[in-house]
Amino acid sequence: MPEALLPEPLLYGRPDFARPATLPEALQLLDRGGWRILAGGTDLYPGAGPQLAGSVLDLTGVAGLDEIRHAGDLRIGAATSWASIAAASLPASIHALQAAARVVGGRQVQVAGTIGGNLCNASPAADGVPPLLALDAEVELQSLSGTRRLRLADFLQGPRKTALRPGEVLCAVVIPERAIAGRSAFVKLGARSHLVISIAMVAARVVSDQGRVTEVAVAVGSCSAVAQRLPAVEAALTGGPVTDAVRMVRAADVMSALSPIDDVRATAAYRGEAAVELVRRAVAGALA
Ligand SMILES: Cc1cc2nc3c(=O)[nH]c(=O)nc-3n(C[C@H](O)[C@H](O)[C@H](O)COP(=O)(O)OP(=O)(O)OC[C@H]3O[C@@H](n4cnc5c(N)ncnc54)[C@H](O)[C@@H]3O)c2cc1C
Numbered sequence: 352m353p354e355a356l357l358p359e360p361l362l363y364g365r366p367d368f369a370r371p372a373t374l375p376e377a378l379q380l381l382d383r384g385g386w387r388i389l390a391g392g393t394d395l396y397p398g399a400g401p402q403l404a405g406s407v408l409d410l411t412g413v414a415g416l417d418e419i420r421h422a423g424d425l426r427i428g429a430a431t432s433w434a435s436i437a438a439a440s441l442p443a444s445i446h447a448l449q450a451a452a453r454v455v456g457g458r459q460v461q462v463a464g465t466i467g468g469n470l471c472n473a474s475p476a477a478d479g480v481p482p483l484l485a486l487d488a489e490v491e492l493q494s495l496s497g498t499r500r501l502r503l504a505d506f507l508q509g510p511r512k513t514a515l516r517p518g519e520v521l522c523a524v525v526i527p528e529r530a531i532a533g534r535s536a537f538v539k540l541g542a543r544s545h546l547v548i549s550i551a552m553v554a555a556r557v558v559s560d561q562g563r564v565t566e567v568a569v570a571v572g573s574c575s576a577v578a579q580r581l582p583a584v585e586a587a588l589t590g591g592p593v594t595d596a597v598r599m600v601r602a603a604d605v606m607s608a609l610s611p612i613d614d615v616r617a618t619a620a621y622r623g624e625a626a627v628e629l630v631r632r633a634v635a636g637a638l639a
Pocket of ligand 1: 388390396397454455456460466468469472476477478520546549
């Protein structure tokens with residue numbers, strides 16, 4: 352990227368690093384190609400090896416990209432840190448996301464790491480994904496060509512694979528007003544209690560009325576290439592008595608949506624058994 356093409360304040364004395372203050376500036380730079388987006392850097396740098404190739408476009412100076420706004424829909428700016436999400440005052444349906452925020456790495460990672468980075472990195476073990484799937488979350492993507500919205504479930508296409516196009520920035524995660532209902536819980540299993548990549552994790556959101564479950568959303572991560580909702584579990588629990596909800600979680604219904612693998616953290620069989628128990632605990636937590 353020739354230095355003369357860039358506005359001087361962005362350069363920090365280097366042609367290969369820019370920290371724009373506005374989204375239009377960021378999009379103009381990205382449109383020229385050759386940039387790698389940086390947010391908290393907690394996935395980008397560890398994944399890059401000894402040297403990060405290419406020019407770096409740091410989004411953390413972009414005004415408004417780290418804001419949480421609740422007016423009907425809930426809009427979380429892509430550069431919002433996990434620490435900010437955990438500390439925000441949010442409805443009970445968002446508590447699963449806040450619980451996940453408190454267990455993404457340790458405090459340093461939570462202060463630097465962002466919700467947008469977690470989604471764009473597209474790890475099957477990304478803790479932010481199950482709570483957002485249980486909230487029917489959408490992502491807002493912007494480029495110089497315009498803005499588009501995708502369901503998070505469509506944005507995530509596989510391990511490290513998303514629908515993000517060249518020149519696009521993930522600007523915000525949007526939780527539709529209709530999904531901001533009920534209470535939610537998040538349960539994570541790792542090889543130790545803190546600073547751990549998930550072996551499996553589950554988010555559940557339950558809406559009840561007069562002792563009956565009227566709506567339920569359950570999503571499991573780390574047990575398939577992309578975290579999955581559990582339609583069979585949701586169908587089995589909807590309409591039933593709240594007091595029977597945990598008992599109504601059948602292992603076959605959980606496993607019908609999952610395809611766990613063996614890896615360094617756990618065997619597929621262990622993951623499957625763990626997922627069933629975690630679903631029960633998450634449903635119980637959302638009803639507690
Ligand atoms: C010690 C340690 C522990 C961790 N523990 C956990 C854990 O327990 N659970 C968990 O889920 N994760 C964990 N992580 C991973 C990481 O912290 C999170 O995924 C975090 O949310 C990534 O956000 P970031 O802002 O640092 O992303 P970055 O590293 O800045 O970016 C990640 C990727 O997303 C792209 N990107 C970032 N923002 C945007 C955007 N707005 N638009 C388009 N592309 C974008 C970048 O180009 C890059 O490809 C851990 C990491 C470390 C180093």
